[in-house]
Amino acid sequence: MDIAFLFPFILLIGVMFLMTRSAKNRQRQAMEMRDAMEPGTGVRTIGGMYAQVKEVREDTVLLELTPGVHALFAKNAIGAVLDADEYERIITGAEEVDDEEAPVVPDDASSLTETSDDTAEDRVELGKEGATAEAAAEEPKKDDGERGSRSDS
Template sequence: MTIALFVIFGLLIFTMFRKQRKVQAQMREKAEQMKEKLLPGTQVMTQFGLYGTVVSVDRDENKVVMELSPGNPATVHLQAVTETLDPAAADQPVVPDDASSLTAPDAGATRSETPEETLKRLNDEKDNGK
């Protein structure tokens, strides 16, 4: 009876350690694949939800310089970059911040504004509100 309990206990411990090793191996493999993809120009996401484009990678100091928006770089730790984004996923439709497009005649059409067009539109709205 006692021997059977030790055998069952030993099997449980063995399966726990085996599963843990498999998970660690998968994580290492995923990290290696991501390191290979981490090149300048790649769009990435960090652990804390920042999206940006890789400008440079310094593997010796574990630093990645990302451009969050044009002219706005940020330096993060290499391990903070958790995901590389597919270029196809970046072409999804843009959701507007306001409901004005819902009442427009072309409400079904999706059109993304360039940053320059957005800035001009917001400045025009500001000037008309005075």
């Protein structure tokens, strides 16, 4: 057999091995996260619902959706176990405000360009009465054979 014939198969087997290994790592991390659940912990389900853990069973978990409203979910339906601070922030609707890291967004685009006094003199206002004849003289003239050419007579 030729080694060039075997190379694609070896490459395919290697890629498949790496893919299954990373999938197993993700499953292991999800299982560890779900095992870390205990009563009082805030969670987010895979459907996007936020709730507080009331009871952890073998394959299920009892969640308190709102005070006095309980629902039984499969452990596999838990998408994320949240920190206490993050859970409270989400439930209360408080937004994180960090003035130092917040990007500054200008009100208009004029603050994005630098203008100085010497460049302001060179600026030409097109379509306004203040447009100078110099700007029109700088426009390249077209030959008679080109489309849209002007006659200067």
